[in-house]
Amino acid sequence: EDQVTQSPEALRLQEGESSSLNCSYTVSGLRGLFWYRQDPGKGPEFLFTLYSAGEEKEKERLKATLTKKESFLHITAPKPEDSATYLCAVKGGAQKLVFGQGTRLTINP
């Protein structure tokens, strides 16, 4: 069965303090690893798709990387507006997204 585990559950940083979020996964036939951002009361907003080990994607202060067992979301010099819950999901052979529990990120000014 496909599984996704995200750590830490919650992370509090000061503005400008860089860090990384972890997503460990087991999947039968990876067909994509996805990162989403979810703000309170909103649906998840798509950030990145990664397909193969070694792949990297960047967007503003965020960079996502992928290995055969895990993905990292690196946040460089974060700002308060980066505060949100970050969700990781994998798509395997069953063609459905399996989500982790998310990391709740708070950036203090």
Next chain:
Amino acid sequence: EAGVTQSPTHLIKTRGQQATLRCSPISGHTSVYWYQQALGLGLQFLLWYDEGEERNRGNFPPRFSGRQFPNYSSELNVNALELEDSALYLCASSLTQPQHFGDGTRLSIL
């Protein structure tokens, strides 16, 4: 470009009643997915519709059902509502990948 739209925003029901939730996908998207986001449980896959057919369903009882219409919009029906059905129900659409989500319907069971 309009995103995925869901209605209603909030829905309050009592145990045993039936609920209908609606979803309009992004124009050009043919697949619609439904997820349940209950407090502390994360997003759980419910149903996938593509070209009007149910393609896959998650580990939910048969009282969770739905359909997709010829215009690719979709509805989710939940019969015999139970207290544990209280959750945010999210709809997503895609043509291939990735899935794009709406802001959900908050279903509260009293």
